[in-house]
Every structure is written in structure tokens, then in C-alpha cells.
Amino acid sequence: MPVIRVEMWEGRTRDQKRELVEIFSKEMARITGCEVESVYVILTDVKKENWGIDGQLCSDKYPD
Numbered sequence: 001m002p003v004i005r006v007e008m009w010e011g012r013t014r015d016q017k018r019e020l021v022e023i024f025s026k027e028m029a030r031i032t033g034c035e036v037e038s039v040y041v042i043l044t045d046v047k048k049e050n051w052g053i054d055g056q057l058c059s060d061k062y063p064d
Contacts, residue, residue: 002028003040009058010045017043 004024012020025039048059 001038001040002032002034003042004028005042005044007044007046009048009051012045 006020006024020043021041024041025036028034028039029036048062049057051058053061
């Protein structure tokens with residue numbers, strides 16, 4: 001049972017997330033030889049204010 005965890009800034013549409021889950025699942029199954037049905041994908045949306053890079057909050061570094 002492979003598990004793929006993806007953390008990304010919030011703001012992706014449901015259709016984008018749907019495509020990510022589909023493609024990640026198919027590729028994991030293809031590469032590892034498992035069934036697509038056994039692949040779990042967990043998407044976590046993170047606010048920029050809760051993500052830091054280069055000593056800064058991403059909300060400060062990359063304002064909307």
C-alpha cells in the first residue's frame with residue numbers, strides 16, 4: 001500500500017487536485033508494479049503564512 005503525501009500552497013482547484021491524484025496513482029502503480037487501487041494520495045493545502053523559506057514566511061516573500 002504505497003502512500004504519496006503532497007504538501008502545497010492552497011489555491012489549486014478541485015480539477016487540478018483530481019488530475020494530480022489520478023496521475024500520481026497511475027505512475028506509482030506503473031513504477032512499483034502494484035494495483036492503482038492500492039495507492040493512497042494525501043493532499044495537504046498549506047497557507048503561505050504557515051510555510052517558511054529562506055528565513056521568511058512565504059506570505060511575506062510571495063504576497064498575493
